[in-house]
Amino acid sequence: MFEVAELGHTVEKSLYKEKSAQLRTQLLTIQHQLKSCPFSVIIIISGVDGGGKGEVIHKLNEWLDPRHMRTIALGEASDEERERPTFWRYWRTLPAKGTIGVYVGSWYSDPIAQRVYQKVDDNALQTELTQINQLEKLLADDNTLIIKCWLHLKKADQAKRLKSLAKNPATKWRVTDKDRQHLGLYDEFIGVAEQVLTETSKSYAPWLIVEGSDIRYSSLTVGQHVFERIEQHIQQYDATLSTATDLQNSSNNSLIEQYNLLDSLDLSLKLGKSYYKKQLEKYQGKLNELSRHALAANRSSILVFEGWDAAGKGGAIRRLTESMDARHYQVIPIAAPTDEERSHHYLWRFWRHIPRAGQVTIYDRSWYGRVLVERVEGLAKNSHWQRAYSEIVNFEEALLAHGIVIMKFWLHIDKDEQIDRFKRREQISYKQFKITDEDYRNREKWDDYQKAVNEMIARTSTSKSPWLLVESNDKYYARIKIIKAYCERLEKMLDEIN
Amino acid sequence: MFEVAELGHTVEKSLYKEKSAQLRTQLLTIQHQLKSCPFSVIIIISGVDGGGKGEVIHKLNEWLDPRHMRTIALGEASDEERERPTFWRYWRTLPAKGTIGVYVGSWYSDPIAQRVYQKVDDNALQTELTQINQLEKLLADDNTLIIKCWLHLKKADQAKRLKSLAKNPATKWRVTDKDRQHLGLYDEFIGVAEQVLTETSKSYAPWLIVEGSDIRYSSLTVGQHVFERIEQHIQQYDATLSTATDLQNSSNNSLIEQYNLLDSLDLSLKLGKSYYKKQLEKYQGKLNELSRHALAANRSSILVFEGWDAAGKGGAIRRLTESMDARHYQVIPIAAPTDEERSHHYLWRFWRHIPRAGQVTIYDRSWYGRVLVERVEGLAKNSHWQRAYSEIVNFEEALLAHGIVIMKFWLHIDKDEQIDRFKRREQISYKQFKITDEDYRNREKWDDYQKAVNEMIARTSTSKSPWLLVESNDKYYARIKIIKAYCERLEKMLDEIN
The missing domain is CATH 3.40.50.300 (P-loop containing nucleotide triphosphate hydrolases)
Structure with missing residues (x-):
């Protein structure tokens, strides 16, 4: 499923400059429209280590108005979080209507990592994916727009990327032992990722797989996708408003009317x-x-x-x-x-x-x-x-x-x-x-x-x-x-x- | 300063029954009035171990409508709290306007305990009391009603009380090693308490010292005090409203008008x-x-x-x-x-x-x-x-x-x-x-x-x-x-x- 993201897409520096200036205007304009819409936007940036998640999020923060968005980095749970059901920490961070929440380390992080490290079996993973689907369905039903991007890298590219990050003193700190450990598990990781992406790609919350080897390409692609999805969502919402014919209280013949507990x-x-x-x-x-x-x-x-x-x-x-x-x-x-x-x-x-x-x-x-x-x-x-x-x-x-x-x-x-x-x-x-x-x-x-x-x-x-x-x-x-x-x-x- | 609370006040069971029924009606009525008032009520119940803090709070919860009040028990700070300034955990729990917050373990607990155990010196205690006064002043200036009750026991009564709690299997769990340790430090504790109560008894937030040896007496006294303070505060607030002549923007001759930075x-x-x-x-x-x-x-x-x-x-x-x-x-x-x-x-x-x-x-x-x-x-x-x-x-x-x-x-x-x-x-x-x-x-x-x-x-x-x-x-x-x-x-x- 990742073949399309292994073709070596790149974007020239000068083209990038032109496109990103244009995209920024589009994003700021649509973000302004969004402010008065009765729904929120969730952007999930996930993918392989070294796939450029941090860079893409950084670009989104640069292009969008940081005052009406928030990047939510969920690392280790605090004790207040651990004492409550797993999803409590996601609920408390959900963006309010009219705003954007960018998740790095979302509800996908733990299930994937735990399966790769074989801390849970396939059934447990399935259960977690079912819960994720329920959450996303419930949010989508509430008109929340869910945008999910997966940044992919070929095995060889990943090794190369981590090596170059580790060599540069300015980025060395970013390569952790966990990253190196992940590298050894590339194939397992891809296997689990395939399963997760398949199970959780829904019409209301599809995954976009993006090649991560060139930052200019991946950030432009994600930025463009974010713009299009928000624009489309606003249009659809406006359309629903004008044709809405919800038959208030019309379903009077409920299944259980016959008996009265x-x-x-x-x-x-x-x-x-x-x-x-x-x-x-x-x-x-x-x-x-x-x-x-x-x-x-x-x-x-x-x-x-x-x-x-x-x-x-x-x-x-x-x-x-x-x-x-x-x-x-x-x-x-x-x-x-x-x-x-x-x-x-x-x-x-x-x-x-x-x-x-x-x-x-x-x-x-x-x-x-x-x-x-x-x-x-x-x-x-x-x-x-x-x-x-x-x-x-x-x-x-x-x-x-x-x-x-x-x-x-x-x-x-x-x-x-x-x-x-x-x-x-x-x-x-x-x-x-x-x-x-x-x-x-x-x-x-x-x-x-x-x-x-x-x-x-x-x-x-x-x-x-x-x-x-x-x-x-x-x-x-x-x-x-x-x-x-x-x-x-x-x-x-x-x-x-x- | 505690002499008045060592006189052996008690209340007969039958009198208690009559008085508490009456008080409950009063409290519910005033609490209903409070709901539409633009200020909140903070009740701090503090005092010596074994002084019946838990019992008094229990009674307040019984008499008042628990839906518009909340008991805030601040024990050990969570990691989310420890990572922020000390007072953050108090701010996050402050009651909203129209509601009551009852604090057991308030901003007084740590300063007193730390001074008694000599973890901080007198200067540090003074600094903390200054901060407490600032917080209470700021809240009082915002029309928050602050009610502070101190439950006192004679040394001999405290020892007796803890012994009887420890003997009864139903209450044994309540006597901790810390309580026993406190007992040995009764005189130090009273000394620090005197200092704290003196420094923090202000016209807008006075301490009420209550004898704690008889639960019926102490809970009736505190309940009555709570009722009177709320009633009085509502009356004063109404009075202010009708006579308010705040000269909007009248102070045109500010000190620093002469120069313009x-x-x-x-x-x-x-x-x-x-x-x-x-x-x-x-x-x-x-x-x-x-x-x-x-x-x-x-x-x-x-x-x-x-x-x-x-x-x-x-x-x-x-x-x-x-x-x-x-x-x-x-x-x-x-x-x-x-x-x-x-x-x-x-x-x-x-x-x-x-x-x-x-x-x-x-x-x-x-x-x-x-x-x-x-x-x-x-x-x-x-x-x-x-x-x-x-x-x-x-x-x-x-x-x-x-x-x-x-x-x-x-x-x-x-x-x-x-x-x-x-x-x-x-x-x-x-x-x-x-x-x-x-x-x-x-x-x-x-x-x-x-x-x-x-x-x-x-x-x-x-x-x-x-x-x-x-x-x-x-x-x-x-x-x-x-x-x-x-x-x-x-x-x-x-x-x-x-």
């Missing part, structure tokens, strides 16, 4: 007050102990609370946090996103709060807003919330793979109980502010929400990350069910690692 | 093109080498560019970055703040981008906007931009103390040169977008800006962090002056550490 819940379940108190004390004590063990074992938890307005999320959360150490948990209420959050993929704001090792993050409402409120209120397009199901499942799988305990609670009450609670809250001084007109408006769309909840559960309750449906007409019953379930999950996790 | 610059200075090219090549080569040495030595740089519109900041920045490795620098253009930035102190957005060890951050416009555009355009009140001078000096001192190289460039052109450049830019396709109506509007306020620049330089050019005034009517001259100055500064720094 929520209706199957027995909302008459309840506990007596004194029994509740005893149970609460028991499980709070237990949770206090278990959460200390989980902390000692560096195992984090993510607890997701969803449910009807006034279903008792806040009260249930408080019964959990009461028995936990305030230094180790964080409750994140999800309301309207900030403008920094709006300028990224909708999952970015949740990645921000992923806990460090041993810590607990409790989301009071969550990424499921995408398939609940955003769906019902028409804030997200049909195609957006529909693909969110698999994006969410993949997201949670990445968390699970890092050993994080995830629990998802749906607190269910019926319509009568809800109105009773609204009325009662309006009577209590410090709860009055909890009831707003919006609550009444949401109530009117009960049936739409019910349908959305059913579909959400059907599509995102997986064996590894199931939804726990909580009968919540009786607060006592609900709280005990939740704290007990969390205790059991922690116990199981601790058993497994001991 | 900018007029003293010789704007006829220039370089011939071929000489410029040779010099540029020389210094770019030098900078490339020096910046690699600085990276190897883990020494970061912060470069600040200010200057008239069209003074050539972008071009000068590009001449620097061309000779640097794109993986190690970052250009931050300062435009309007995001809403997350607006919900913090104005320096917060600059702290965010403080480079890790060895990295370089280039600010294209900076915190000096506070005393330039915000002053001239009336975006900041008089009292705000006036106190900004010392806030900025303190900020830069903190960076310098961490060994960061700071350079501040003012690019100066005259009015004629500016209008020529505006006209020329309008002719060049890819530079057109650089000229907007705002540029012409700013130009009309040239004299006001000139006065602000003069005062800025007079007040913030310190021996350790001087302004470099750059004669920029000739771009060649300006670029060489800048790159040469940065090279010399790096050289000097590298000499000093070798």
Whole structure:
């Protein structure tokens, strides 16, 4: 697959001068247009050692306006990064809308290096490539433009290049022992690279293979490619805007409409007050102990609370946090996103709060807003919330793979109980502010929400990350069910690692 | 000073129950009001070991709505934190406006512990307390409410408390070897604490000393204090609003009006093109080498560019970055703040981008906007931009103390040169977008800006962090002056550490 990049392409110095001046104008102009576009650009520069990655990135920085781009060099992970799922460090560096992020050392670096050095087998590599494809698909679906360039060198050229770098005192420092070691593994490296490029070349994120033996040729080629891709992407985006006919909420015949999980819940379940108190004390004590063990074992938890307005999320959360150490948990209420959050993929704001090792993050409402409120209120397009199901499942799988305990609670009450609670809250001084007109408006769309909840559960309750449906007409019953379930999950996790 | 907290205060269980229910309502109500206030609340819970800090924080978390507060436990610094100035980790955790941050292990922990263990002397402690006072003053000036509670125990009570914690299997884990070690140093600890509390009890951030021997007493006292301080702060703030008569831009007779630094610059200075090219090549080569040495030595740089519109900041920045490795620098253009930035102190957005060890951050416009555009355009009140001078000096001192190289460039052109450049830019396709109506509007306020620049330089050019005034009517001259100055500064720094 690399034959085309072994032909010995070069560019004359004078031609280069002319072309690069022209390209710079083009790039600055398109970069200016990009600033007001609602998408970001990711440029990945990868390839063989000595292929001129550094030089090409340097040229891009020279041609483009450095104030609206950023070069992201991911070397060794920091401890804050190592304590979170692998992809957290990529998420935190993703460029905001209107800007460009150039990655040197991207999500491709580790998988390739580990396979070449045989630290992982083929299956593990496949798994990693699947995750990479999921990430890139999710970004592309959010209109992110992904440009991937692979700088190739023939084996003989690579040796020559490294030798000449090592001879020059000004560039000697750049040739590391690792480079020399790589050189001995050229064939293995090319084999793995072929596999990676094949598996991850998608219509929305194709690889461009560029011959790296002549810097003038490779930087012009990459620069030209970057310009064309951005220009094309802006045109396509403009075109979509004018022909957009997304049929809002038109797919009313969903697969799972026929059955209704929520209706199957027995909302008459309840506990007596004194029994509740005893149970609460028991499980709070237990949770206090278990959460200390989980902390000692560096195992984090993510607890997701969803449910009807006034279903008792806040009260249930408080019964959990009461028995936990305030230094180790964080409750994140999800309301309207900030403008920094709006300028990224909708999952970015949740990645921000992923806990460090041993810590607990409790989301009071969550990424499921995408398939609940955003769906019902028409804030997200049909195609957006529909693909969110698999994006969410993949997201949670990445968390699970890092050993994080995830629990998802749906607190269910019926319509009568809800109105009773609204009325009662309006009577209590410090709860009055909890009831707003919006609550009444949401109530009117009960049936739409019910349908959305059913579909959400059907599509995102997986064996590894199931939804726990909580009968919540009786607060006592609900709280005990939740704290007990969390205790059991922690116990199981601790058993497994001991 | 702790006598009042050794009287054996206690609260009966039944009284506690009644009082705490009442307090909870009060706290929830005031916390709801706080949500729409343009300031944040910082609660620092400090004190002797065994004084019940954990219990009090636990109670605060129980009483308040955990969704709009956060407990910040600062233990050992992460590597990302250690690579930056000490206070970076506090800045990154500061609560946003309308929310509460409860600190356990605050900026007081290290100074006290280090002095008790005699790792630092009295002078070093004094320096740290000065920095703490500066931070708290700066936050208080931004309307942040700072509540500081010190939980005290008699020597005998402390020993008893630790013993009882150690005996109970459920709390045994909480007593560490460090606690036992502290116990032996009780008198030293109290001595240092007295000094710290005396030095840092200010009208805007007073310490409340609370007896810690009875948890019910201490948590009620702290909770009550928190409620009263927040209530009072909201009332005061409302009062200020209605009587605010800040005389916008009224102080026209500034100290330094009589002389004009900018007029003293010789704007006829220039370089011939071929000489410029040779010099540029020389210094770019030098900078490339020096910046690699600085990276190897883990020494970061912060470069600040200010200057008239069209003074050539972008071009000068590009001449620097061309000779640097794109993986190690970052250009931050300062435009309007995001809403997350607006919900913090104005320096917060600059702290965010403080480079890790060895990295370089280039600010294209900076915190000096506070005393330039915000002053001239009336975006900041008089009292705000006036106190900004010392806030900025303190900020830069903190960076310098961490060994960061700071350079501040003012690019100066005259009015004629500016209008020529505006006209020329309008002719060049890819530079057109650089000229907007705002540029012409700013130009009309040239004299006001000139006065602000003069005062800025007079007040913030310190021996350790001087302004470099750059004669920029000739771009060649300006670029060489800048790159040469940065090279010399790096050289000097590298000499000093070798």
